[in-house]
Amino acid sequence: MQTLIIVSHPTLADSNAQRFLWESLPAEGVTWHHLESVYPDGQIDREAEQQQLLQYDRIIFQFPFYWYSSPALLKQWQDVVLTEGFAYGVDGSRLSGKEFGLVLALGVNEREYQAGGREGFTISELTRPYQAMATKCGMAYLPTLVVSKFDYLSDTKRKELLIAYQQYLTKDNDASLKSSENWFKLQLQSLGKAGLSEADQQLVEHLLAVLEDNREQLDDLAWTLAQMEGNQLG
Amino acid sequence: MQTLIIVSHPTLADSNAQRFLWESLPAEGVTWHHLESVYPDGQIDREAEQQQLLQYDRIIFQFPFYWYSSPALLKQWQDVVLTEGFAYGVDGSRLSGKEFGLVLALGVNEREYQAGGREGFTISELTRPYQAMATKCGMAYLPTLVVSKFDYLSDTKRKELLIAYQQYLTKDNDASLKSSENWFKLQLQSLGKAGLSEADQQLVEHLLAVLEDNREQLDDLAWTLAQMEGNQLG
Structure with a gap:
């Protein structure tokens, strides 16, 4: 943008x-x-x-x-x-x-x-x-x-x-959590290229992994919820 | 003003x-x-x-x-x-x-x-x-x-x-009729001084008299109404 x-x-x-x-x-x-x-x-x-x-x-x-x-x-x-x-x-x-x-x-x-x-x-x-x-x-x-x-x-x-x-x-x-996550991920990724110390780079990579992990868990939960609602309606 | x-x-x-x-x-x-x-x-x-x-x-x-x-x-x-x-x-x-x-x-x-x-x-x-x-x-x-x-x-x-x-x-x-009347009266009075023909001056004076007459009748009616309301409440 x-x-x-x-x-x-x-x-x-x-x-x-x-x-x-x-x-x-x-x-x-x-x-x-x-x-x-x-x-x-x-x-x-x-x-x-x-x-x-x-x-x-x-x-x-x-x-x-x-x-x-x-x-x-x-x-x-x-x-x-x-x-x-x-x-x-x-x-x-x-x-x-x-x-x-x-x-x-x-x-x-x-x-x-x-x-x-x-x-x-x-x-x-x-x-x-x-x-x-x-x-x-x-x-x-x-x-x-x-x-x-x-x-x-x-x-x-x-x-x-x-x-x-x-x-x-x-x-x-877009007020969604996902949009905020993506924005922070982009910021962290561009930080990674900016000549950080090795320790800071590891921290950034760790944060990115945590965000990714959270997102996968949220997606799993959303999928499970959708299934349950489908069963109730069926 | x-x-x-x-x-x-x-x-x-x-x-x-x-x-x-x-x-x-x-x-x-x-x-x-x-x-x-x-x-x-x-x-x-x-x-x-x-x-x-x-x-x-x-x-x-x-x-x-x-x-x-x-x-x-x-x-x-x-x-x-x-x-x-x-x-x-x-x-x-x-x-x-x-x-x-x-x-x-x-x-x-x-x-x-x-x-x-x-x-x-x-x-x-x-x-x-x-x-x-x-x-x-x-x-x-x-x-x-x-x-x-x-x-x-x-x-x-x-x-x-x-x-x-x-x-x-x-x-x-002031949205009252009286305020509009007063404004028109002032305009008509200043017209009277502005070198109008005698016929127009008579028209202006006639209009002013009509406005004044209307106002007196309205004031009388308002007074009568106020009396009647006073009697009902009394």
């Missing part, structure tokens, strides 16, 4: 959250496209952007959630790039079948985004314009990845965020 | 809808503030904008509904002008108690904005970010005025739109 991360942040260098996400990028399969760096004069190249979009399976908008929406340059990008005839229209969309997701950085705790919370509305409610955009372009809308109050996260929470972010960018959009 | 209309449209001169709204402006009490004309270089003057906001009772955002949101420059305006300490924060908001509303120009029929319609979501759902903004700034959120497919409106519909727009800008936010 190839994933394009369209980042919009007017002062990227000052953001610890964005730096952490940048440092967390997987080695392969993702492209980081920071609009304010590429277009400091705000003049977006429609043709180049449209051609780029076609190369990817998953499109991510990543930005700080200013006034419940994106910074201005990403909105400009939407209005310039997602034109009728390309992104939607009577002949359909060139983006149809791709996946679309949001990575939002919040300055307040996510639990404030609910009825009765300080922000009053949920993230799902406030991001309807993006959901409607994905729908109009024929793209599957992924659950949003929220990063809230990054500067206050513990080391453990940051490690969890790193995994969640990498999965958000590269894992199949 | 003083109303500030913050208009955002990158190609205003090409828009029949925006020209019609501009030509429909009431003679008094409103200021038309077109961001792309005032800031062709996109450099928004925070201090001037904040001072201007304080002079008005009602703030309107008026724009074409591009990708279920505003053009980029209005988003830039929000991020630059509505700062913590001015628009929200521990010391409250300098905008508290004002009214806030949206005038949206749609390219498709408004009925497409519903579950099952081509746009899939209602205008109320898609404009949650503005509702949340108004709430955070302590401003009362007005029902949105939607102008859909202006170029296809009949002359009658355009006249209705003119009245609806003028009322949206200057009428008390």
Whole structure:
């Protein structure tokens, strides 16, 4: 899978959250496209952007959630790039079948985004314009990845965020245990090639064997269950 | 009441809808503030904008509904002008108690904005970010005025739109018949000063007398009803 991360942040260098996400990028399969760096004069190249979009399976908008929406340059990008005839229209969309997701950085705790919370509305409610955009372009809308109050996260929470972010960018959009297993197996296999010590390589191989073993046992159980249900119905 | 209309449209001169709204402006009490004309270089003057906001009772955002949101420059305006300490924060908001509303120009029929319609979501759902903004700034959120497919409106519909727009800008936010009567009376009274022919002036005075007469009859009926209810309860 190839994933394009369209980042919009007017002062990227000052953001610890964005730096952490940048440092967390997987080695392969993702492209980081920071609009304010590429277009400091705000003049977006429609043709180049449209051609780029076609190369990817998953499109991510990543930005700080200013006034419940994106910074201005990403909105400009939407209005310039997602034109009728390309992104939607009577002949359909060139983006149809791709996946679309949001990575939002919040300055307040996510639990404030609910009825009765300080922000009053949920993230799902406030991001309807993006959901409607994905729908109009024929793209599957992924659950949003929220990063809230990054500067206050513990080391453990940051490690969890790193995994969640990498999965958000590269894992199949499928909540099954099997899909998570496969993703971890791929990560472990690529680790094996990365010049680990012999002890670490043995650990990785052991983990892979355990995952494989668990999977076989689960498959056996699933098969047995299916047989029992078949007998009851027969 | 003083109303500030913050208009955002990158190609205003090409828009029949925006020209019609501009030509429909009431003679008094409103200021038309077109961001792309005032800031062709996109450099928004925070201090001037904040001072201007304080002079008005009602703030309107008026724009074409591009990708279920505003053009980029209005988003830039929000991020630059509505700062913590001015628009929200521990010391409250300098905008508290004002009214806030949206005038949206749609390219498709408004009925497409519903579950099952081509746009899939209602205008109320898609404009949650503005509702949340108004709430955070302590401003009362007005029902949105939607102008859909202006170029296809009949002359009658355009006249209705003119009245609806003028009322949206200057009428008390109060759905009562009395509030509408008062608004029409003010309009008719200001007409009376505008160099009408004697025949037209007589017509205006007659209309005012009829409105006044209706109001007195309604007040009498309301008083009688209140008496009857009082007797029943007593």
